[in-house]
Amino acid sequence: MMNVSQGEGNAAPIASVAGVRFEYPGVRALDDVSFTLARGTVTALVGPNGAGKSTLLRCMAGLETPILGEIEVAGVDVLDSPRKAHRHLGYLSDFFGVYDALTVRQCLTHAGAINGTSEAELPSAVARTARSLALSDRLDSAAGTLSRGLRQRLAIGQALIHSPRLLLLDEPAAGLDPEARHGLAVLFRELQASGMTIVVSSHILAELDEYSTDMLVLKGGRVVEQRSLEAGAEARERRMQVTLAAPDPRAVEVLAAQSNVSSVVADGALVSFALRGDETAQAPVLRALVEAGVAVVAFGEARENLHDSYLRTVAEPRK
């Protein structure tokens, strides 16, 4: 597993974007985009087609210069010192290429070298990256002979061989089979555990749900929502879910009568609600249900589904 060095305190955000505006001819792709990324998070960057996701990632990577705004990665101003910032970030474009005539080992060696990995560290960095992406047995194969999935893994390896502190990935799972996607999710969780901060733009929300800790929603070039997906991470209010033996209207009545419960939604035998308070607040609610004669099969915390959350966010009128 890679270890990402932590230069500053963990409290400071790893990246900040402030007032970024970007235009294409006749189109404002990004409009006053501002947000920060906490260290060690995996942020799902989602939004409809044309929302500005790829443009935002390219601006953050220093590949495009916005009209207005500031972007900082690991304390380095990306627009002022892009070469310096590139040592701290990795980026995989949605339309990437690899050097087909070079071997996997040469591709990874080159990627490491141009991103500041020292000559002495290169062999171990190549071996470590190949191992983490299950490419060790392909090191001496020409990149042009690899399958699409393996090329994708090689490209991700090129983006992270220098152990960046921020990894920006634009549709990294496009074209991968389910097994390869699962492997990617496992890798992202490992990278997160090693301290890396990751931003993943993707249309495959179920896949993002596997490893994302945060969600950033873009719509029409603006940030419409940024929040944590981990239940209870931000607020003391948690989303709970009760599974009943059969649909029972009494469940809604009992829950609505509790002073620390709100937003009760029943969907057949499933009832969800927002609960204020920690674990000790759960027991009285469960007791009230049982005492009212409601047949409770399961009772616990519900992790919000990214797909539902995204649809709710983009469907809301812009604030």
Add this chain to the structure above:
Amino acid sequence: MNPELRRNLWLELTTHRLVAMPVVLFLVFVLFASRNASDWQGAVFSTAVAMFIVVVHLWGTYKASEAVTDEVRDRTWDWQRLSALDPWQMTWGKLAGATALSWYGAFLCVVAMVIAMLGGFERRDLAILVCGLVASGVAVHAAALAGSLQASRKSSKLGHRIGLLFFFPAAAVGLFAIASAGQERAEAIEWYGRSFEAIRFYSALAVVFALWAVLAAYREMARELKVRLLPWAYPAFALFLAALFGGYGQGPVASRTSLALSGLIVCIGLTYYGLFADVTTAMSLRRIATHGKAGHWRRLIEELPLWVTTLALAVPFALWCAQILGDSPVLSLVPKAAALYPVAVLLLAARDCGIYVFFALGARARGPEGITLLYIALLSWIVPAVLAIAGMGAAARLLMPFGSMNGWQASVVMGVQVSIVAGLVAWRWRARRRAFGSMPPASSPG
């Protein structure tokens, strides 16, 4: 080792190529030597010079021009732009790496030249010749790399092609060196009243052009890698060309006139070249306006398109030319009334730049090059010709006053045209701002 050089060497110097190159060259030398057995040394020498030019100036230039366009096409260029390498490392890595095999062939050609001389062929100036050939080779390679970097930023195919024209000036110098390569004592060159041996003059010129071309490649690479630089090199190159061409005038008065005229011509020429080869977009113009509004003058100057610098430099040259043409008794062929023609020419260039900016500010996703060329052709040639044929000569002169009006009148007519175009640009600028809402003030230099 420079990582970019190493990557190119992996690709270029394969065992097969390292073996094939000397074999092919040896067979070519044997072929030409055997056809002229009585003077095999001379045949080998001239064949080696010719093969040097083929391998370096033709094939090597092609490889240098493909160094970036290949990467753009194969979608690997973003990896390179994201690297931590500085522009100089990337420039020389590409320049030396992409052309490594052609320089390997060039080395073998020089070895063949030495062998021919050891065999009895006499050539005093081998070192100068090789120096000129190498320098002109570097010049065309670097200019081709700079041109392909410019082309990679153009959205339209026409812009791509215009960008690639960048290497032609350097290629011309390469051809100078090549032309003087075959003869040991070509005729002397008169420059600023001094006489120089042609091969020495052109070899020295090739070295200077190589330095300029490498500087151009470095600066284009810096722009591509988003490293900010002040735009001093392009006008400095214009001054260098003006000084170079000005030296061909004979006598002190003619040299002064020649310097002023070549300065104006070079500045106007480079303005048109920069206009079509460089990238001027609504985005870049908005960034310039934003920096100006926020008082970030250094950032504003860094973002200026190349053509602005040479258009500005053309102003003093135009005034100097007007003064010389007005005063100088030497130029008896030029009527006094034509003295302000240089100013009118300057205004013509300003009008055409305005037309380009007008279309660049449009909502079209395609580049403004084609439509600008069309309108320049319409205003400068097609409509005036049609009006003249229709017997409306006065109207034709209001569009293209050169030749039929004196310098004052031509300047006034072109001044009115510049004002109209400036008004159209201002109108489009305001319309664009209205479309997106007014610009908020920039908070910091970023």
